[in-house]
Amino acid sequence: MGEQQERSKQIDPGLFALFGAWFLIGIQSFGGGATTLLLIQRSVVERHGWFSDEAYTRDFAISQITPGINILALTLLLGWRLRGLAGGFTALVGLLLPSVTITLGLTAGYAQVRTLAVVQTALHGAIPATVGLSLVLAASMARPFLRESYQMSHSMLLFSVALLVGSSLLMGLWNVPVVVVLLGAGLVSGLVFWFTLPESREGPAA
Template sequence: MTDSCDKSLSLFKLFGIWFLLGLQSFGGGGAMLTLIRRTVIERYGWLTEEEFTRDWALCQVCPGINLTAFTILIGRRIAGGAGAVVCLVGLLLPSVACTILLTVWYSALRESPLMKSALKAIVPASVGLGLLSAYEVARPVVRESALEGRGWLFLALVLLIGSGVALFWLRLPVVYVLIGAGCLSALASARRSL
């Protein structure tokens, strides 16, 4: 699907799309992931849900800022190396400008009761966006696993829930959880092929 992207898509238009995403990226990673998903899957059809989930999983394995890596990967899929640069600059430019302006503004108003109240409301909204994003990323994984059979569905659910438990309660490093999940899936696949 991604190899047949619209060839008439200009780099300027691609920049504009990612610039608008960057302007809307309030709420952190979960909110941004939801915006990217809606844009690249639902609006433009650049990726399928399965491709989106696999690419996002690949970015989770890499160190660094995952959304930045994801943006570069999507940009490259859409328009090659130039697309990667254009998407990244488009995404980051509003955030950098806004961060500078908000830092100046916040330093002047941080003790204001109105500012403190506003910040209290933003946190739960961000958590809600993160939960929505987690659901949207997990849905194609569960659906694809269900198509492969009950065993794969069970494994997917164990990995989804087990990863959360390992990270939240056991406080294992993310890289260990990702490697462990990959090993479990590889073992299950090897066992299935016997």
């Protein structure tokens, strides 16, 4: 993590750049959380290079166990890593200003057109596309962690895939609450790492 912060400081985006990046995300993120997440990842990881894939997914995981709307937690966290508290709030305001404004405008306008069949039909097309975009996003979120475990050993890779599939099953088939699944997956994996990894990997690795 220290390495990541040093890297971020070298790039050192100003508050205006930060606000601009998140404003762009906020104004383009039609299609719900999946689109928003994809845009955030493309902006801060790919376009600006403020975060590595791994650092991004790690912060994503932290945002998942934070109460409330995860994307707002992620936005605060990423902004905070770059420019401290001011950065966190700048990113949050940048994201919310356009999206809340448009949402409020649509709330007023939508009541007028909500009964039109064409609106419902269009929604039916947009939803599968949202699902498709989410699959691409899910792959990029899992990739760094699967690659890391592949480099450790084949059985570690198998264990990681089992964690992913197992979490899906627990939630999808037995309706286990999200927090329980996440903390459970974390605990199991933490114990496995602790007892199977050699001491020498401690420290510089990560």
